[in-house]
Amino acid sequence: MGWVGVGALIATIAYVLYRYPPHTWSSESPKSPIPPVSSDSKADTVAANKSEPTQKESPTTPPSEIQSKSSTSPNASIPPPSLPVLPVPTLNLEQDSDTKPVATEPPVQQSMNGSTQPVASTGRNGAAERDSAQPSSFSAPSLQPPVTAPPSSLMPPPPPPMSRPRPTPQPNRAPSGGLAPPRVGGSPRTPLSPAASARLAPTSGGTGLSSSTLAPITPGALSLKKSSASKRVILEPGYSPLDWAALAAKPNNQLRGVGMPPGLLRVPPSLLKTQNGRKGNDAWTSYQGKVYNITPYLPYHPGGKGELLRGAGKDSGKLFQEIHPWVNWDGILGECLVGILVSENDIQAENTLDAMD
């Protein structure tokens, strides 16, 4: 044990001196030349790592100290107790209000996020203000996905449903000329007899009254009236459209005129011209080649007698179409048909033939 132990100690010291010569000992730590590492590779790695940050010491380190460290042996030196602290960015969501000076950067945050969220509105709230107080490049909102809509608590209320334009109430005025105007006299209305109701049905002969006073829809019938002012007159009691319908439905009503033959007449324009309602003659008018006696209808005409007489003794087609093309002429005046309109030449030829017979 004696010589063997001394030999082993000397060998160890010799190895250590060989491995770490005295000139490599640091002046700062002369009493501990043996590094705390156990392997050579680790010692080299530590020395290599130390060389880089040493050149980038923080400004707080005196330049003289840096110079002394670089001039001495860094391999034998013990790492300083306090490593240079780099400004490592940290993510801190619970930063207190002392960092409010940084809160002057919301515009930068907004531009980096690309978010349309208004920072000004959220900056007035507690949590949102703390978020916006983070450093601009590492602020928590910048790590979040871009927010394109405000938080649910800030979402505006849903827009009201599209309000559909309500249909404006139309004036209670049907285009049908058969509707009765408001009564002012209050006289009892003549009820329709069963026979009159039966005759109101459309007939195949074309002379019967139809239940509708509306004319078949034609392109001309869809044209608007030129004047919006109504020229309807107040009819005398007992002369409503329904009264007319009841009268036309009666048998032997003689609406064609007193003493008229049962068949249709052949009416030349000269004859039509004499039937103008004057001098005791009935008022006739033509419409679409047919001649009607409008005399019994004069007090029933909603537009007044004078208006209806404008077509007496001539064709009323143009006036009729201009004023109320929707009115069913034949439905109203079917019982008043007296004949068909023929030319004067036709009448002369007929007279010649009659004379030859």
Ligand code: HEM
């Ligand atoms: C010269 C021929 C005629 C003239 C100038 C004439 C004129 C008029 C006028 C000015 C009105 C009032 C329109 C309004 O409310 O502003 C009217 C209404 C009326 N006319 Fe005539 N009319 C004529 C022939 C007829 C004939 C032959 C009939 C029947 C077959 C008739 C049936 C009616 C009816 C039913 C109305 C009410 C229409 C409605 O309010 O919708 N008219 N007419």
